[in-house]
Amino acid sequence: MEDVRMQPGQAPIHPVPATPLQSSREVRLRSRPDAEALPTPENFSLEAVALPPPGPGEVQVQNLFMSVDPYMRGRMQDRPSYVPPFQIGQALDGGAVGRVVQSHFAGLAVGDTVLSMLGWREAFNAPGTSLHAVDAQALPPEAYLGVAGLPGLTAYVGLIDVLKIRAGETLFVSAASGAVGAVVCQVAKRKGATVIGSAGGTAKGDFLREIGVDHVIDYKQTPDVTAALGEASPEGIDAYFDNVGGAHLEAALTHAKPFARLALCGMIASYNGQENGTRNLSEAIRKRLRLEGFIVSDHFARMPAFVREMTAWVQAGQIRWKQTVDEGIARAPHAFLKLFTGENFGKMLVKLA
Numbered sequence: 001m002e003d004v005r006m007q008p009g010q011a012p013i014h015p016v017p018a019t020p021l022q023s024s025r026e027v028r029l030r031s032r033p034d035a036e037a038l039p040t041p042e043n044f045s046l047e048a049v050a051l052p053p054p055g056p057g058e059v060q061v062q063n064l065f066m067s068v069d070p071y072m073r074g075r076m077q078d079r080p081s082y083v084p085p086f087q088i089g090q091a092l093d094g095g096a097v098g099r100v101v102q103s104h105f106a107g108l109a110v111g112d113t114v115l116s117m118l119g120w121r122e123a124f125n126a127p128g129t130s131l132h133a134v135d136a137q138a139l140p141p142e143a144y145l146g147v148a149g150l151p152g153l154t155a156y157v158g159l160i161d162v163l164k165i166r167a168g169e170t171l172f173v174s175a176a177s178g179a180v181g182a183v184v185c186q187v188a189k190r191k192g193a194t195v196i197g198s199a200g201g202t203a204k205g206d207f208l209r210e211i212g213v214d215h216v217i218d219y220k221q222t223p224d225v226t227a228a229l230g231e232a233s234p235e236g237i238d239a240y241f242d243n244v245g246g247a248h249l250e251a252a253l254t255h256a257k258p259f260a261r262l263a264l265c266g267m268i269a270s271y272n273g274q275e276n277g278t279r280n281l282s283e284a285i286r287k288r289l290r291l292e293g294f295i296v297s298d299h300f301a302r303m304p305a306f307v308r309e310m311t312a313w314v315q316a317g318q319i320r321w322k323q324t325v326d327e328g329i330a331r332a333p334h335a336f337l338k339l340f341t342g343e344n345f346g347k348m349l350v351k352l353a
């Protein structure tokens, strides 16, 4: 675990030799887990593949970091969703940031840093048009998978566009120290809200206080989240950013003020089938609440402006985050599974080069 608070002017250094590669290793889905159970490393396999030279219009990329994300759990099952399921025997995919090591595409040069959806592998060839160049001098490359990437954008649109948070309001955030949650908390403080954050464990709670969260609930120490939220917000909450579902959502419904807004971002407590649903949803009628689910991919048009704003905040030392980095492609399944036990502290990444 590593505190990666950026200092103004701190230059990211990731020396990667721009050497063409002849082979790569990739993680494939070996078998589907039980829908109601935590997956195991045996559901994955690691395979070596040959890497030919890139063709016309293609570039060869060596991945520096790949992201593991909670939504990938749903893709392990064969069911319809907003992203297709992973296929048995095929390499998984997901966000990654890498360095161009060969280019047959005019728009990208050797040494450029690019974002792709070709994580879960060490290297790949892809059309240059499918890649997105990022400024590795402005931020460390892995930040484009976290605070300045999809988790950061998720936090931003959920808070600004869905919840429309206003100064003076009280916001409750679950999984508050995580990749999404920590950005939600800090942007909400910038907007003048009072923030109540829930996370598991003392270290995560301490971090939340350091980034300005007003009230911290350690739900592992205080399992009655409803009682704890009542103590933290005697007058109730105006808004809830849900990353967890289950008991956290029940607590938010119980303590929501009339006409409060609830942004349903994720429900990680139920991704492996442990939670039994939300028992007090009828509060939404009685209190005239607005519950709105959202998916970050519907908001990609916001990305360029968001990255500019977030880069300025990070460079000014105004946004902090944590990340947990596992080393090597063979660790990728273990890194992914940490998301569901809370062993990750902040953005969970796998360093590949």
Ligand SMILES: NC(=O)c1ccc[n+]([C@@H]2O[C@H](COP(=O)([O-])OP(=O)(O)OC[C@H]3O[C@@H](n4cnc5c(N)ncnc54)[C@H](OP(=O)(O)O)[C@@H]3O)[C@@H](O)[C@H]2O)c1
Pocket (backbone or CB within 6 Å): 069, 070, 071, 150, 151, 154, 175, 176, 177, 178, 179, 180, 181, 198, 199, 200, 201, 204, 243, 244, 264, 265, 266, 267, 268, 269, 270, 294, 295, 296, 297, 338, 339, 340, 341, 342, 343, 344, 345, 346, 347, 348
């Ligand atoms: N709607 C979208 O477009 C979108 C996009 C990105 C992410 N998301 C969702 O946002 C949420 C956070 O994602 P992230 O990438 O930022 O992950 P993260 O918060 O960095 O990591 C997951 C965290 O969830 C917490 N957790 C796991 N199981 C839990 C349980 N049973 N009860 C309570 N907390 C639990 C753990 O933190 P603790 O140690 O604090 O328990 C864990 O560290 C997820 O639900 C994800 O699916 C949605």
